[in-house]
Amino acid sequence: MLRLTLDMDDVLADTHEKLINIVLNDFNTTLTLKQLQSSALRDLLHPKQLTKIHRIINEPGFFADIPVKDDAIETVYELSKYYEIFVATACMEFPNSFRDKFDWLKKHFNFIPWTNIVFCGYKSIINSDYLIDDHVRNLAAFKGEGILFTAPHNLRETSFKRVSSWKEVSELFLHRS
The missing domain is CATH 3.40.50.1000 (HAD superfamily/HAD-like)
Known part of the structure; x- marks a missing residue:
């Protein structure tokens, strides 16, 4: 086999869809859903926002839902x-x-x-x-x-x-x- x-x-x-929802709901951003769905977050977010995303990803429970x-x-x-x-x-x-x-x-x-x-x-x-x-x-x-x-x-x-x-x-x- x-x-x-x-x-x-x-x-x-x-996973990317969950991250998009976090950016749209919890970040102060002017980025649109379409922009977030068509590029890597590392290319769109400010370095401080990327650091925050990495902290969120590493929190227990992030991958659970x-x-x-x-x-x-x-x-x-x-x-x-x-x-x-x-x-x-x-x-x-x-x-x-x-x-x-x-x-x-x-x-x-x-x-x-x-x-x-x-x-x-x-x-x-x-x-x-x-x-x-x-x-x-x-x-x-x-x-x-x-x-x-x-x-x-x-x-x-x-x-x-x-x-x-x-x-x-x-x-x-x-x-x-």
Whole structure:
């Protein structure tokens, strides 16, 4: 059985959307929703605002209630019938995220065994046939086939096959001829 590894933030979980809501509701900003959805926050926010965002991300509970990406649960469940599914999330930068992320995965993706959840830093250690991730740095170091999941911070990237939704993931992996 082929192995398919999935990133969590901005692939399974709509982390950027939660951050947008924080910026729009809690920051003094003139940025619009459209601007925040079309660029990386690091390119839009003042350094002091970025520091505040990093503090918020590192607070216990931040990752506990992030919305699931549309169609992710159903698609991953279908994929699990044909692929060995792993989740690899680079959470070493935010050590308070471990419990939240584990509980979030158990809540939304309880069909993925705990043995197939990998908390890591650098994803070059992942031994899998495919990796779906939103960061090119993870895909570049990956030895299998990397697939870029569209996010505001990677819109200009052209070096990897791209998917923009879980429906596209389904088409790519479940509806092959």
